[in-house]
Amino acid sequence: MACQFGLLSSSGKYLTSDFDGKISVSPLDASVNKLIKGQLWSLESDSNDQQVQSEDDSQIYALYSTNGHYLSVDKSGKVTADAEEIGEEQRFEVDAGSGGNGAWVIRSVAHDTYMGIKSKKVLCKMRESSSSDQRWYVRLSIHPHCCLLSVKAEKFAHVPQSGRYLTFDATVPWRSDTLLQLKYSEGYGCFKTATGRYITREGNFVPSLIPDCLFVLQVTGDQIDLKDYKGLYMSVNTRGRLLCTTCKDRASFTLKPSYPHVTFHTKVKGTWMKLFAKEGKFWSKL
Known part of the structure; x- marks a missing residue:
């Protein structure tokens, strides 16, 4: 399943599609x-689109709404969400964080215009992307308490009790040392451990939030890429350590929900049995 997210405008409201295809920006529903x-x-890739990632890390996608239609732009700059298939007017170039502010910039490929807010309306008729009105900030649709999985290594991020670095060496996301909190700051995402420390781009732990802890969240299908504020991507070396690298050698990650955990201690043998639930099933580990 593709990773779902909200797009937060500089006005503090989210890009919203109605059932009739109208596009607006609206705040969070206070009741929920x-x-x-x-x-x-x-984000969906057009199966007929053969364009590869450009030098500035932008890619061509279609934006699919949970109302079942694709975002579209006509020649007048009007933005709607009523298309059932991907065509020229449904293709957008998504530039994630290259402006040094953690934001996405979204350009219509068909009309070479940028999507933004003008007079409280969502339009795609601006030729320049320098204004804050053309910036969109990603908010992933996932509970903030989650586990971070390295797709290639097939290991979860783990906070060693006595170690100084985050390591991807956990096969099962068990206990609080694999639990991370996804937070947002200045348009960027950041990760906080259960011990209250922040994770830097090199996998170190620091007590307070610094620029090295800020990541651009670049969504690709059901995975995310993490890019630091300097434009370098996160990868995982053979020892399971985070490192900074180029776009070509980047690692992809998946955020997994943190499932409920309980721990039992048997009086007979004096051993701990760890029990956790996943998708309605219980698993144990001694």
Whole structure:
């Protein structure tokens, strides 16, 4: 399943599609305090599009709404979400964080215009992307308490009790040392451990938030890439350590929900049995 997210404008409201295809920006529903249907989007690649990633890390996608239609732009700059298939007017170039502010910039490929807010309306008729009105900030649709999985290594991020570095060496996301909190700051994402420390781009732990802890969240299908504020991507070396690298050698990650855990201690043998639930099933580990 593709990763779903909300797009937060500089005005503090989310890109929203109505059932009739109208596009607007609206705040979170105060009664549920989370993104609702119509505020959730995902990126889809056009199967007929052979364009590869450009030198500035931007890629061509279609934006798919949870209302079942694709975002579209006509020649007048009007933005709607009523297309059932991907065509020229549904293709967008998504530039994630290259402006040094953690934001996405979204350009219509068909009309070479940028999507933004003008007079409280969502339009795609601006030729320049320098204004803050053309910036969109990603908010992933996932509970902030999650586990970070390295797709290639097939290991979860783990905070060693006595170690100084985050390592990807956990096969099962068990206990609080694999639990991370996804937070947002200045348009960027950041990760906080259960011990209250932040993770830097080199996998170190620091007590307070610094620029080295800020990541651009670049969504690709059901995975995310992490890019630091300097434009370098995160990867995982053979020892399971985070490192900074180029776009070509980047690693992809998946955020997994943190499942409920309980721990039992047997009086007979004096051993601990660890029990956790996943998708309605219980698993144990001694």
